[in-house]
Amino acid sequence: MFLQTKDRGVLVEVMDVTELIDPLKPHIHGRVQAGQEEQDPEEFAKGDLVFPSGETLPRCWQDVDYQTNK
Numbered sequence: 001m002f003l004q005t006k007d008r009g010v011l012v013e014v015m016d017v018t019e020l021i022d023p024l025k026p027h028i029h030g031r032v033q034a035g036q037e038e039q040d041p042e043e044f045a046k047g048d049l050v051f052p053s054g055e056t057l058p059r060c061w062q063d064v065d066y067q068t069n070k
Helices: 019-020
Strands: 002-005 011-014 027-032 042-045
Touching: 011 019, 019 027
Parallel strands: none
Antiparallel strands: 002 011, 011 027, 027 042
């Protein structure tokens, strides 16, 4: 699965989807897609990532209290 950084707009390959959908984990591990060489894994804050279409990540992936009214 690929996501995109909000600030630079680069694609990030998500290394563990279960880490992505776990609302208790504020960061994921992924690899920036740049050039032909595979990049080293990096840590990315979920709040800094969007889908390649520009859509934000679902709140239930980021907020453990997503069912409460805020």
